[in-house]
Amino acid sequence: MNVDTLREAALVISNSEYLIALTGAGISKESNIPTFRGEDGLWRTYDVMELATPSAFVRNPTLVWEWYEWRQGLISKCDPNPAHNTLVRWEERGLLKTLITQNVDGLHRRAGSTKVLEVHGDLWALKCSFCDYQGRLNKPASGIPACPLCGKHLRPDVVWFGESLDRAIMSQVYTELEKADACIVIGTSALVQPSASFPLIVKQRGGPIIEVNIEKTMLTSAVDFHLSGKAGEILPALDELLT
Numbered sequence: 352m353n354v355d356t357l358r359e360a361a362l363v364i365s366n367s368e369y370l371i372a373l374t375g376a377g378i379s380k381e382s383n384i385p386t387f388r389g390e391d392g393l394w395r396t397y398d399v400m401e402l403a404t405p406s407a408f409v410r411n412p413t414l415v416w417e418w419y420e421w422r423q424g425l426i427s428k429c430d431p432n433p434a435h436n437t438l439v440r441w442e443e444r445g446l447l448k449t450l451i452t453q454n455v456d457g458l459h460r461r462a463g464s465t466k467v468l469e470v471h472g473d474l475w476a477l478k479c480s481f482c483d484y485q486g487r488l489n490k491p492a493s494g495i496p497a498c499p500l501c502g503k504h505l506r507p508d509v510v511w512f513g514e515s516l517d518r519a520i521m522s523q524v525y526t527e528l529e530k531a532d533a534c535i536v537i538g539t540s541a542l543v544q545p546s547a548s549f550p551l552i553v554k555q556r557g558g559p560i561i562e563v564n565i566e567k568t569m570l571t572s573a574v575d576f577h578l579s580g581k582a583g584e585i586l587p588a589l590d591e592l593l594t
């Protein structure tokens with residue numbers, strides 16, 4: 352990593368008035384949570400169509416819940432890493448205004464970030480597949496939870512393939528994107544829309560984009576700074592260089 356590039360990126364962060372961040376599975380990799388498309392990515396082993404679509408849940412809710420139970424168990428044993436913690440510090444300093452995440456692991460909130468918009472939902476939140484009930488799990492599920500109101504199957508309140516994103520959250524996201532004057536994108540392959548386009552909205556309005564990733568992505572050709580390396584190392588290094 353070129354130290355000058357790191358310094359220049361840190362200067363952009365220091366000079367920004369409305370910095371926002373977009374994070375993906377890569378930021379939690381050093382917390383030992385697998386990504387989706389990386390080397391040991393979940394979608395390399397598991398079939399998304401059998402586990403993360405509304406029709407999969409209708410066909411085989413037991414299998415879908417077994418997969419979520421396994422992920423909840425795994426995530427409950429993991430802790431936020433220095434990358435999550437750096438974003439907390441930036442929020443506390445008033446530097447980071449909003450954190451948009453595609454992650455459902457809840458690690459940003461566990462680390463202490465409060466200005467978080469979870470565009471793909473939350474692995475611990477529940478909703479009824481039939482009525483309006485919404486609830487929360489405080490430990491990994493065990494079997495298919497039943498709705499306390501109507502008795503039908505509860506499902507994880509995450510966005511599955513083929514589903515729309517939550518309108519209220521998206522409205523907040525677009526409001527934040529309109530205000531942002533710089534964007535840091537951490538650990539996402541930028542292959543899933545609409546999140547992949549969020550940084551480009553900031554860019555169109557003249558805001559610089561900083562990308563932190565161990566590899567090049569679909570976004571790399573459009574960014575102002577590509578900081579190659581692990582988020583858990585690059586973010587603390589940027590933090591040290593802030594003025």
Ligand code: OAD
Nearest residue numbers: 375376377380386387388453538539540543564565581582
């Ligand atoms: P991906 O698995 O597609 O991409 C993870 C990215 O993180 C890759 O670009 C890796 O190079 C990078 N990466 C891995 N380790 C890293 C590290 N230590 N530091 C920095 N970068 C690292 O994950 P997402 O882009 O988050 O959707 O995937 C987007 C969505 O696709 C997910 O939210 C999920 C999935 O299907 C839903 O579940 C709806």
